[in-house]
Amino acid sequence: MLFFICRWGTFVEGGPHCVDMSSVTALGPNFSYMQYVQAHWQEDAFFGYQCLNGCNPLCIRQIHNLSSNLSVTSEMVRPFLPEDSSLEQEMERGHVYLLDYEVLDQLPANTVNDKQTYLAAPLCLLHYNRQGELKPIAIQLQQAPGPQNPVFLPSDSAPDWLLAKMWVRNSDFQVHQLLSHFLRTHLIGEVCCTATLRQLPEIHPLHQLLMPHIRSTLQINIQARVTLLATKGVFDKSIACGLEAIPLLLARGTQRLRYSSLCVPDDIRVRGLEALPICYYAQDALRVWDALHRFVAGWIRLYYCNDEDVQHDCELQNWIGEIFTQGFLGLSHIGVPQSFQTAAEMCKFVTMVIFSCSALHAAVNFSQLDYNLWIPNSPAAMSRPPSQTKGSVSEEDIFSFLPEVNSSCHVLSVLSLLSQPAIDFVPLCHYNEWYFSSGATVNLVEGVRRELKMIAKDIADRNSQLELPYPYLSPDHIENSVTI
Structure with a gap:
């Protein structure tokens, strides 16, 4: 199965034709990434890197206390921390992070090829070390602690530890596809589009x-x-996560949404990612968000002189009210505004919508084939149940947990389709509509394009120095909207 378009070339006349490429770089990112992932997928440092810069950088968060259902003690993880420190000290310093897939707990797993698959709901503790690496230091595969739910450690047998990490990656695949990707970009975009068509006339500036x-x-x-x-x-x-689990997971994901997690500056701060120099997602997302926020603020100033103008715009208030009730189901704990009292509130929300439908979608969609093409790194299903004891699997057993070839090919063919940019790709903040090319809006558009072009150059310069580049939030790779 090929995931790029290639042409035939000639190496010698009279001999078999060959691919028309003179450099391996012409194979494109998917194959070069797969080679990297295949070589490094078992390494703890690469596991941690993917939590920050892979196709789902939205789950990891800094913690300062252990949750009660994670059966980890300070002594248990002491060998994986600096000799002169402890788990408590490392949490106090902000060096400890958590992946928690509680949203998957007790979901019904699908039947694939007439065989039962299995889901876990793991908790994974990670440590940012003095070498600048984020590494997993403890994994518990289910939420409820107990004797049949051991905590796996890097010091366990190699098969035990590798399989525990594979369970985390399998759980991340489910959450990424249905929550980080479908819910947070596609569905939020659809809610806002439907409300816009219903509540805002075409001449409305928003x-x-x-x-x-x-x-x-x-x-x-x-x-x-x-x-x-x-x-x-x-x-x-x-x-x-098949047809029985999808509605349950989407409903849980909606309940667990927070407005702060949809707004990049709040999200990065709350999850403690701003101080991690290896978190390229956070760095690039903040810069793109700031550029969009300034653009939106300038647009709003053209049409609203003060907060009172915002408050008295009935169409605008009906729009955000409908999004709150229909999109976020009237759930006040999510924190989405029910009305706009200030231009600043409106600016933040509109920036969130544009970012989610452009930059965030680029980050979580166009990265997925790169990291998922090597199936063991991100299995879509697991064919055997999670281990309940240590020492129960051998190296030969590991691959018996993976899905069968036909189902994996089905997943990869879909991911390949989803990872292709649109034929009529429109870069971020490039507009064909007449009202963007006349009057005061021209300066706004030109200004944000200049800023995005500078961000793209800085990202390209940084990526040229990286063994594994992070290109997904480069503005020239971000599409103006969700088109796939």
Whole structure:
């Protein structure tokens, strides 16, 4: 199965034709990334790197206390921490992080190829060490502590530790596909698009600003619901979270959403990622968010002189009210505004919508084939239940947990399709609509494009120095809207 378009070339006349490429770099990122992932997927440092810069950088968070259901003691992890420190001290210093897949707990697992698959709901403790690496130091595969739910450690047998990490990666695959990707980009875009069409006339300034970023979500999501998420679609046939689990997981994910997690500066601060020099997602997301925020603020100033103008715009208030009730189900604990009292509130929310439908989608969608092409690194399903004791698996057993070839090929073919940029790719903040090319809006558009171009150059300069580049939030790689 090939994931790029290639042409035939000639090496010698009269001999078999060859691929028309003169350099391995022409193979494209998917194959070069797969080679890297295949070589490093078993390494703890690469496991941690993916939590920050892989296709799902939205789950990891800094912690200062252990949750009561994680059966980890300071003595247990002492060998994996600096000799002159302790778990408590490292948490106090902000060096300890957690992955918690509680949202998957007790979900019904799918049947693939007439065989039962299995889901875990792991907790994974990670440590940012003095060598600048983020490494896992403890993994508990289920939420409820107990004798049949051991804590796996790097000092355990190699098969035990590797399999524990594979369970985390399997759980991350489910959460990434349905929550980080579908819920937080596709569905939020669809909610805002539907509310815009219902509540804001075409001449409304917010309708004009938002539509280039959200209009395609309706078509894409309708297609997804009748194909990928339907009977005989890829989730039904090949993924552990099948048709029975999907509605449960999406409902849980909605309940657990927080407005702060949708707004990049709040999210990065709350999760303690701003101080990690190896978190390229956080660095790039903050810069793109700031550029978009300044652009949106300038647009709003053109049409609203003060906060009173915002408060008295009935169409605008109906729009955000409908998003709150229909999109976020009237759940006040999520923190999404029910109305706008200030221009600043409006600016933040609109920036969130544009970022989610452009930059965030680029980060979580166009990265997935790079990291998922090597199946053991990110299995879509697991064919055997999670281990309840240590020492129960051998090196030969590891691959018996992985899904069968036909279901894996089905997943990869879909991911390959989803990872292709649109034929009519429109870069972030490039607009064809007439109202972006006349009057005072021209300076705003030119200004944000200049800023995004500078960000792209800085990212390219940084990536040229990295063994594994992080290109996904480079503005020239970000599409203006969700188109796939």
